[in-house]
Amino acid sequence: MIAIIDYDAGNIKSVMKALEFLGHDYVLTRDKDILLNASKVILPGVGSFKDAMDKLNEYDLVDTIREIVKKGTPFLGICLGLQLIFDSSEEAPGVQGLSLLPGKIVRFPKRDELKVPQIGWNSLSFPKKSRLFEGIEEDSFVYFVHSYYLKAENPDDVAAKSDYGIIFDAAVEHDNIFACQFHPEKSSDIGLRILKNFVNI
Numbered sequence: 001m002i003a004i005i006d007y008d009a010g011n012i013k014s015v016m017k018a019l020e021f022l023g024h025d026y027v028l029t030r031d032k033d034i035l036l037n038a039s040k041v042i043l044p045g046v047g048s049f050k051d052a053m054d055k056l057n058e059y060d061l062v063d064t065i066r067e068i069v070k071k072g073t074p075f076l077g078i079c080l081g082l083q084l085i086f087d088s089s090e091e092a093p094g095v096q097g098l099s100l101l102p103g104k105i106v107r108f109p110k111r112d113e114l115k116v117p118q119i120g121w122n123s124l125s126f127p128k129k130s131r132l133f134e135g136i137e138e139d140s141f142v143y144f145v146h147s148y149y150l151k152a153e154n155p156d157d158v159a160a161k162s163d164y165g166i167i168f169d170a171a172v173e174h175d176n177i178f179a180c181q182f183h184p185e186k187s188s189d190i191g192l193r194i195l196k197n198f199v200n201i
Helices: 012-022 032-037 049-058 062-070 080-084 188-199
Strands: 002-005 026-029 040-043 075-078 103-107 118-123 141-146 148-152 158-163 167-174 177-180
Touching: 002 012, 002 032, 012 026, 012 188, 026 032, 032 062, 040 062, 040 080, 049 062, 049 080, 062 075, 075 080, 080 148, 080 177, 118 158, 141 188, 148 167
Parallel strands: 002 026, 002 040, 040 075, 075 177
Antiparallel strands: 103 148, 118 141, 158 167, 167 177
């Protein structure tokens, strides 16, 4: 059973619909026992870094998530879910992230030619072979909505990059930890293939 973490974040329903389309059973839950016994766990979300960490702490999910990762369960963060995996965000100074992987979240620079947030389709490049992007061609387009981006501390963690005025880390893969800054559930056939790759790991 695939478990989607319920912490009152936005955009969870679109992930649920994508899994239904792919024919996979799932449960939306914050129950520790269910999460720890799931075959895969997804942390989706849209919203602010601080509000999300506040909710994860309120529902006592921080240690649960760390246990899920420690036991080796495949874990996927989507959009805000990717950002929460790391140490900190410029959006919320002083707020500690989940620190599952080392790195920080920074705001896109202010430039006349860059609209922030980035909303729309952008292409991916792949610095390494990845289970998450198996069968996905270089320069495939996926859908982004974000004002902040990842600067991973370890380049080996980066599974995909994208270019929006600057080249930024768009996805990560490290052992059983996977995450996408973009929305695979809103990225047409390419995104569905990415989700299918994850649930088949």
